[in-house]
Amino acid sequence: MLAHLPRRRAAAALAILGFLVAGCAKNAPQDIFRPAGSNAREIDDGLGGQKYIFILAGVVAAIVIAVVLFIIFKFKDRGQDIPEQTHGNPMLEIGMTILPAIILITVAIPTVAKIFNLAKSDDAACVVNVTGQQWWWEYDYPVQNCGGIEITQPIVTSGEMVIPAGVNVQLRITSRDVIHSYWIPRLNGKRDAVPGSLQPLRMQADQPGIYTGQCTEFCGLSHARMRQAVVALDSDSFATWVANQEEAYTSPTDALALEGEGQFISQCARCHQINGLTNSDGTPVLANPEQNLVSGAAPNLTNLMTRTGFAGFTFDLITDACREKLWNAPSEEFSALYLQGVWMDSPAGAEYPVCFNETALREWLRNAPGMKPMFVDPNNLSSTGGLYRGMPNLGLTEAQIDQLIAYLLERK
Numbered sequence: 001m002l003a004h005l006p007r008r009r010a011a012a013a014l015a016i017l018g019f020l021v022a023g024c025a026k027n028a029p030q031d032i033f034r035p036a037g038s039n040a041r042e043i044d045d046g047l048g049g050q051k052y053i054f055i056l057a058g059v060v061a062a063i064v065i066a067v068v069l070f071i072i073f074k075f076k077d078r079g080q081d082i083p084e085q086t087h088g089n090p091m092l093e094i095g096m097t098i099l100p101a102i103i104l105i106t107v108a109i110p111t112v113a114k115i116f117n118l119a120k121s122d123d124a125a126c127v128v129n130v131t132g133q134q135w136w137w138e139y140d141y142p143v144q145n146c147g148g149i150e151i152t153q154p155i156v157t158s159g160e161m162v163i164p165a166g167v168n169v170q171l172r173i174t175s176r177d178v179i180h181s182y183w184i185p186r187l188n189g190k191r192d193a194v195p196g197s198l199q200p201l202r203m204q205a206d207q208p209g210i211y212t213g214q215c216t217e218f219c220g221l222s223h224a225r226m227r228q229a230v231v232a233l234d235s236d237s238f239a240t241w242v243a244n245q246e247e248a249y250t251s252p253t254d255a256l257a258l259e260g261e262g263q264f265i266s267q268c269a270r271c272h273q274i275n276g277l278t279n280s281d282g283t284p285v286l287a288n289p290e291q292n293l294v295s296g297a298a299p300n301l302t303n304l305m306t307r308t309g310f311a312g313f314t315f316d317l318i319t320d321a322c323r324e325k326l327w328n329a330p331s332e333e334f335s336a337l338y339l340q341g342v343w344m345d346s347p348a349g350a351e352y353p354v355c356f357n358e359t360a361l362r363e364w365l366r367n368a369p370g371m372k373p374m375f376v377d378p379n380n381l382s383s384t385g386g387l388y389r390g391m392p393n394l395g396l397t398e399a400q401i402d403q404l405i406a407y408l409l410e411r412k
């Protein structure tokens with residue numbers, strides 16, 4: 001037992017060093033000390049901010065540790081006589097009650113003021129409904145004027161929430177199944193997503209860019225694969241994004257993609273909606289996730305290719321190199337790159353998008369539960385009354401996958 005001690009100490013020292021080094025990492029997209037919007041700055045800065053409290057707590061900790069160390073060494077048992085016994089010291093006791101009270105008051109007053117500031121949400125110029133699902137986030141935009149841009153049809157998307165930069169956006173957060181928690185560390189604090197309750201949270205990003213986070217309330221098997229992103233675009237690009245989302249559906253002209261449309265209707269449309277898709281007789285194809293899934297919901301796949309990630313923003317729709325480029329782009333270049341998405345870097349008139357991460361999407365269509373565990377026993381549906389949890393393995397052939405990919409690519 002004792003022989004292991006030095007090795008354990010070395011391991012502990014290494015772990016601490018690891019944490020310290022990790023804390024210094026430049027590429028930390030979820031760094032609470034690099035606020036990128038007014039709400040996160042409110043949390044970070046000024047009296048009552050996290051830096052203020054860390055410093056205050058740090059000073060108290062340093063004093064306490066110093067006094068404890070002093071006493072440990074100074075009064076170490078060296079066989080000396082027992083010191084003279086005393087019974088109470090009113091001055092010391094009163095002092096040591098008042099001092100911590102003063103410290104707590106200097107923390108409490110500014111903190112409470114900040115909490116009230118952060119809770120304000122009537123100053124928002126746009127509203128997005130955010131719904132936690134097992135295990136992805138759904139965003140829907142009601143018809144409204146969003147920061148000066150008219151949204152004329154409801155927009156439903158997943159994974160990435162696109163907002164105009166510089167605008168206060170009110171999120172109305174809820175959940176369909178279990179409790180999740182929404183957190184974009186560089187933009188604001190956390191807000192739990194609770195079924196049956198609407199929790200408001202204000203989001204604002206100063207500059208165009210992508211701000212990521214992950215679900216912070218343990219919510220089941222794939223909790224670790226439930227990520228989220230807020231994408232802030234400049235106003236013109238946001239207007240383009242809205243126009244792209246609202247563009248009317250047209251069936252593909254390409255033969256392979258047209259086969260894909262048929263595949264989609266027969267294999268996917270029972271769970272996934274694509275707005276505007278119709279059967280050959282002109283009737284709308286309506287998804288029916290309530291009849292197929294325990295959660296009663298699957299991501300809306302209209303304009304899937306305008307996103308850069310999928311399945312809880314866990315996998316990339318764009319290649320690693322393109323993601324690096326997008327995520328590190330200067331804010332004045334970010335919006336245009338984001339709108340290009342999978343088509344980033346592709347020469348004009350190209351047939352196939354250079355940045356498309358086909359490997360990941362193929363893998364997903366081949367065997368989704370193999371990439372993201374969604375049910376402990378995916379083949380046993382007796383406990384769920386025949387309903388799936390998450391996207392099942394549909395046993396598609398490679399030829400069917402080719403058609404589906406061609407179809408999804410043709411739809412923005």
Ligand SMILES: [Cu+2]
Pocket residue numbers: 132135179180181215216217218219223226
């Ligand atoms: Cu969750």
